[in-house]
Amino acid sequence: MAAEANAYDAWFRAQVKAALEDARAGTSQVQVMQAAQALIDATRQGQSKP
Template sequence: MPALSPIESEFASTEEAEAHDAWFRAKVREALDDPRPGIPHDQVMAEMQAIIDGKAKPQA
């Protein structure tokens, strides 16, 4: 298990990097295979902006 330099990778070893890559690829495949309809970009952005605006208001 060779150690990786922080300059090369955020992971401590190649095994750790490969495990993360496999997990990430599985999550992407799961999302691509999801049969539910997508959400329009404008709708998502409006919802996120509402959350941001709600957090920016001083709370009483």
């Protein structure tokens, strides 16, 4: 069981390290929230029509 925990810990740390070193441009929180709001608004408009 300890070996599994150690293996998982090593895998997890490697994933975090890779994510932190990733130089690709990400999506900002503002962009995500704007897209979510647009989806909510579109859904509400579609539901309000008879």
